[in-house]
Amino acid sequence: MIIDYLRNHVEQMPEKDAFIFLDEFNIEIERISYENLYSSVKSLAFLLQKYNITDAKALLIYEDARDFIICFLACQYLGITAVPLNYSRKSAHLKAILKDSNTDTIFTTEGTKLKLENIFSDQFAFNRNIIISTDSLEDNIVISDIPCALINDIALIQYTSGSTSIPKGVIITHDALIQNQISIADTFGCNRESIIFSWLPFYHDMGLIGNILHAIFIGCTCVAIAPSSFIRKPSNWLKAISKYRATHSGAPNFAYDLCVDYITKEEKADLNLESWKVAYNGAEDVRSETLERFVRYFSRCGFSKSAFTPCYGLAENTLLVSGKKKSKYPSIITASRSSAGSYTIKQKGLTRKYVSSGLVVSGVHVRLISGGGILL
Structure with a gap:
């Protein structure tokens, strides 16, 4: 326990x-x-x-x-x-x-x-x-x-x-809590030398299980600010990562967009993001445009595109269901918008890019069920 x-x-x-x-x-x-x-x-x-x-x-x-x-x-x-x-x-x-x-x-x-x-x-x-x-x-x-x-x-x-x-x-x-902690550690590669940074709400799964309890499970250090601190000033997130040499930190997709939209060039000049090895992205649709914008804007600060770690989770599975292994750029496919929610991928028609949320973690079984309850 x-x-x-x-x-x-x-x-x-x-x-x-x-x-x-x-x-x-x-x-x-x-x-x-x-x-x-x-x-x-x-x-x-x-x-x-x-x-x-x-x-x-x-x-x-x-x-x-x-x-x-x-x-x-x-x-x-x-x-x-x-x-x-x-x-x-x-x-x-x-x-x-x-x-x-x-x-x-x-x-x-x-x-x-x-x-x-x-x-x-x-x-x-x-x-x-x-x-x-x-x-x-x-x-x-x-x-x-x-x-x-x-x-x-x-x-x-x-x-x-x-x-x-x-x-x-x-x-x-x-x-279930411990088994999911094992899966998170296996996917994101956190160890005792890692430093987790979190601005996510501490009372719900992504912040509680993915950051607070994972730090205790691993035995590393977690640096934390209130969610309002990030929303008020998005640069607080990246400044803290830079200052404390954080290795693991993440958020829903919108947070990465806020960083690009609101962190000024002057603020960016003081950032060093080389330590940031795992930048997980989950809890909402992971957009390829967001990943590309963030990499373009912060690559000169030492941020590596391979740090991006799209993942999928839900409270019903404690937290993590799937995630990209670290050190690889996320897999992205281009397919028809009508492919969304479909078992087959269509290439024709109006297309968009879809970002993979990685492989299903060990011990978890995923089934695709249609809206009518039919196993696909």
Whole structure:
């Protein structure tokens, strides 16, 4: 389980940086070593024991990555199923998830607690929910036996975005989580010397499993900023990669377009992207035009086109389904637009370029099903 990997890193390299957190101006606000991270996780786990969470499930609603990471790992330590949520979700979505998840407990911070109490005021009328501020618990630790989670127990429940329907929960076991981590490592080639940089939301699969938990699984360092820091100023992403010599970092396709559109020539002049070996691109359609624009604009900064790593994933498979092996430029084919969604590739008519999302990872089986449910 992921907590076992954290424990091993503490034994082997306690002083190594696990996470480096930056503010909205890319200025360091904290470094936390593997030893200090594990200590914080254990302390919170012991404090949470007294609440006797009978259903062993809790919603995690945080605005800050550091507090979220410690609480998530404390849940793994205690065998509590974590249900990570985006605080900025619509109130209706939060209420729907609270009801669907059938949990009585919410973990958050003191600063967010009052806001959540207002959102869930009607649910609290029944006095069945508990909102616990994990950053303001009294430090009166009484060590007792910690329940041991089993490999097939549920590690977390990921909820879909709810952009087109009511959010749906996806159950992920400890075993599924670790197996997908193995697939990510095999595909992207991350090791202990790697440095991951992330601006992706820490509460959902691509940022949580692909960056935060993968760093802990591997034992490398993850540098992180808030998503708003990138959206406000796209250069923050590439400046941090340049400064911290990040080797692995990625985002949906739109982020690469934003970099070309909004990073000035003056900002570009100070960038050194030679360290960036894996620039994964997923979560939406990967466009060949985007890859070509980005390479043209940033190649003189040391960015190599072979770093581009298109991939495909979904919450229902924990995260990664397929990905391009590193050190090769993505495969691109030109085909008729009518080929989209078709089993056969057509060359005639109006064409467009399609970027391959790589090979299906080991242990995953993919089936092509028509809209009518027929196996192709």
